[in-house]
Amino acid sequence: MAGFLERLPELPVLAQVEPGEVLAQLPSEPPEQGEPFSAVLEDLERIILPGLTHWNHPRFFAYFPTTASEPGILAEMLIAALNVNAMLWRSSPAGTELEELALGWIRQLLGLPQDWFGHIEDTASTSTLSALAAAREAGAGRRAVLCSEEAHSSVAKACRLLELELRTIPVDDDFRMRVDRLAEELTRGDVCAVVATLGTTSTTSVDPLPEIGPLCKEHGAWLHVDAAYAGSAAVCPEFRWALAGVELADSFIVNAHKWLFTPMDCSCLFTARPDDLRAAFSLVPEYLRTPEDALNLMEYGPALGRRMRALKLWAVLRWYGREGLQNNIRTSVRLAGLVEELVRADDRFELCAPRPFSTICFRLLGTDEANEALLERINSSGTAFLSHTRLKDRYVIRWAIANARTTDEDIRLTWQAIEQAIAELAVGDQSG
């Protein structure tokens, strides 16, 4: 494992394979007799690793990068060895209480209200689904959900599953929810929930929570705050501004597996209204009744089975400490500043959105096709993996930085790969 992490920077980030290529190399029939684990490791090395896009690579800059830190990886092995199911307090007393404790630490580290109840779901999709299920339950028949047009697709997915009507609110020039339009929509009287995003997926824009919160209170709408990525930045005092107004939220998510160096998956869901969350999910059949009066975490989300994810979060938070987390968040933001400077200094490019944290949206001056071709060329080089979005109806390249192992040298190498891709495509001249 340590060896793999060491040579990871030398591997191509994006898998250099075609669909079906991995499958074709592996036996389609299960073995009759058992094989040693070394056979698995051999195939892993020979077939699987070259067929993977390496999320833990320091030059993975697509979507939102993640980090599986060493303490997180070791803790995952311990979680598997213990194989605890933290569904009931009785089925996992220390698992349940460690989850309370670790979420309490997150509350303190991010400066969240200290009376919020927190627990872990797998992903932001599930956390948002859970929060909106509670909002529907508490909504007295109101069935509309509002979010900005820049909100994450998981909001739409949850609404589809819950059969809630999703209406999107336009954004301002900086991609933040327009509060005047939110206020209008709220007056229709059918809104059970508003989802505000702190750190949208495309540009990491921050919806104006201090204005949104009071409007939600006034209209009795559940305020769900999706801070899956940017919430972690609040570990640093200089980024606390992004959470201003959070005390009026009814629910709040931050993904420790995004920018808190914890392996997938670990989404922290907080709520000021745990009873409403419980009302949406609690269902205790006879075979799960226990004599204790204790916290049974299965009552707060859709899944019954719950891995002991708290162990890895706790291990990671201890290994880094507040200082270590701050240092790493600051490094991501500093490196993003370098990228922003490179883009600004180069008149072949334009910046396409403000950069509040560590994600840069930029494009080549030129056609969408040229930008798409450039991105594909960079990615297929294997040097770095970036992704794209669409802003103001234009194709935009996204460069997101959050992996704890990313260094200045990785930025330099990636910029070099961009230069080279432009040269190869000879798109620089056409568009300059």
Next chain:
Amino acid sequence: MAGFLERLPELPVLAQVEPGEVLAQLPSEPPEQGEPFSAVLEDLERIILPGLTHWNHPRFFAYFPTTASEPGILAEMLIAALNVNAMLWRSSPAGTELEELALGWIRQLLGLPQDWFGHIEDTASTSTLSALAAAREAGAGRRAVLCSEEAHSSVAKACRLLELELRTIPVDDDFRMRVDRLAEELTRGDVCAVVATLGTTSTTSVDPLPEIGPLCKEHGAWLHVDAAYAGSAAVCPEFRWALAGVELADSFIVNAHKWLFTPMDCSCLFTARPDDLRAAFSLVPEYLRTPEDALNLMEYGPALGRRMRALKLWAVLRWYGREGLQNNIRTSVRLAGLVEELVRADDRFELCAPRPFSTICFRLLGTDEANEALLERINSSGTAFLSHTRLKDRYVIRWAIANARTTDEDIRLTWQAIEQAIAELAVGDQSG
């Protein structure tokens, strides 16, 4: 990790702590500076392990036991080190294709229809939720779901989230869905799905699928088969009878983390109608569009983020091979046979349900209170952990066997603990 597994049999199965006891021993504030991982391991040893109920213990006989086998544990560490998110083919080519491959192996090992599409969800709760979401989508406005009164609570939980009307069908004396009553309910014309259970949670009874399937076809209802536990038994030809009629199912789940020696979580969801599943969940925002025409697994379930669970399933299936899986399933069933014999031979006890697989339902002849007291006494001894259910309105003790490390000696030790608990409670005389 190896050392822990070795001394696991010596640890109490059920945690010997009171609510709050673990929390009270740990600092409630996060550390400012980082700590070495050894500090985590120390607290794990001193505070966490004694506060855990040990699911991987060979005398964990509650709910459904699970096994984190060695290859599964090592694979979990690799999964964390790779930290791949198998949401899109592009984001994880080998992860996506390994998932296809491993699910294909499960199809072959269990004798499921070879044209079914399979993918992995975290738990049976999510798999059933996904299947019923697809059934609702395909149901043309019909909103009722039918299952037996012995079906798992996850069916009710999914129906609550999906706002489907759940109607339960009574069971026969052997706890199997009554087909005459099912036929009656289906004639009401409002049914979008029927959930049949192969291996119910309380008694592991098997609903009569060969009769249920044709009724569902006749009435156009989606047939979802919950074989989360007992499906694995079909690795052995002598238990294939339990899957008779499965070819008419629209969706089918088996949990590899239950009786296929894979660490939590790994629920295999198969469907004969992948397009309907995709219709219920597919939603591709711009930032997730990719140039390839390839399988994107995020389109088949509620979560966007997806750990590379296929790696552990593949590693476990290779390590055991078909023979190893069969041997271990057969051992569980053989040991359950020993328990059944012990119960039958002892006139203080009665068996409360047939035993098709490896779960025994029995009770002391006597009051519910006596049985409850007995169970609490056994569990608090730390020797073994059993759970309970309610059958025909009586409190019944459940002894489920599925851990690959359970031996004859574990059965003997547990029976001894039962004898001793009876002696201590002196309930044997009152009820004999």
